Amino acid sequence: MEPIITTDSLTMKFRGCEALRGVDLQIEPGTVFALLGENGAGKTTLIRILTGFQQPTSGACRVGGIDPTKDPGGVRRQIGYVSDSPALYDWMTVDQIGGFTASFYDPSFRTAFNEMMTRFDIPMNQKIRNLSKGQRAKVALSLAIAHDPELLILDEPTSGLDPKVRRNFLESMIDRAASGRTVFLSSHQISEVERVADTIAILHEGKIVLVGALSELRAAFTRLTIDVDDPLRALPVLPEPARVISEESAGSGHQCIVRDCNSDMIANLRQSPGVIDVSSHAATLEEIFVACTSSEFVETPHVFQPDEVRQ
C-alpha cells in the first residue's frame, strides 16, 4: 500500500535557525502516527509544510498523493487539519461557521457537524468569541473531521480539552485508524500518545532520531539498573547489537537505557567482575523519549548517533 505521507530530506531554514534538518518519513495509511518532540523541535514547522502553509527550503513531500508545495489547496481540501492555535472567525456564530465551512464540502458535512455540536453540547447560536477555550477546540476539531477525511493532521490536539473529552477524543482516533483512515498528531503528552498511537517518531532539533511501531520500540528498549562494588569501576561493555542510549550514574549505581539488549547479555553482565546486581525492565516511552533527546544521545560519539537510529 502507498504511504499516505512521505517526506524526503525535508529541510527548513529560518533566519538563524534550522528548524528541520533532512526529515525522511513514510506514514502508512490506517495508522495513528504520533510526532513527539520538545518545544522548538520543529513539529509545527513540519506540519505547516505538509499542509501547504510553508514552503520548505529543500526536500520533497507528498500527502495523499499530492505535493503540498505545488497544490496546497488540493491537500487542504482532502485532509482534516487542526493547528495548535486554530483561527476561527470570532464574529460568526457556531451555526454560521458550520454553514460557511460546509460550503466547501458535500452536504453530509453539515449534518455531521451539527451532530457533533449536539454531542459536545455547544449552542449553535453562540458567537465563537464567547466560547470557552475547550469549546473552541471542540468546534475546530469538528470542522476538521465533519467531512470524514482519509487523513487527519492535528497539532497538539488535546490542549484545552477536559480529561473526559480528551479520553473520548483519543478513543475516537483509534476508531478512525481501525476504519482505515490515518491520524497524524503532534504532542508533548507522552502518556496519551502511548495509549493511542501505533507508530511513533521522535523529532529532536529538527531531525528524526527515532521512528518505529510503538510495540517494536517497547520491545527493543530496556532500562538497566546496575550496581557495582566501586563508584570508580567502569561499566562492562555490552556486546553488539546492544547500544547504550543514555547513562546516568550516582555513586556505584548506574541507570542505562539500552537498545537491543537480550537476556543472555544481562546474565553475562551479572557475572562481570565488580557487578553486584543488575535489574532490567522494559523502558517506558517517556524514558525512551528522554534518552533519545538527551544531549549525550546526540553528542557522545560512542553511543549511537541519530542517523543510525533511523529505521
Ligand SMILES: Nc1ncnc2c1ncn2[C@@H]1O[C@H](COP(=O)(O)OP(=O)(O)OP(=O)(O)O)[C@@H](O)[C@H]1O
Ligand atoms: N516563521 C519563523 N521564523 C523564524 N523561526 C521560526 C519560524 N517558525 C518557527 N521557527 C523556529 O523554528 C524552530 C521550530 O519551531 P516549531 O514551532 O516548528 O517547533 P515545535 O516543535 O512545534 O515547538 P512547540 O512544541 O513549542 O510548539 C524554533 O526554533 C522556532 O523558533
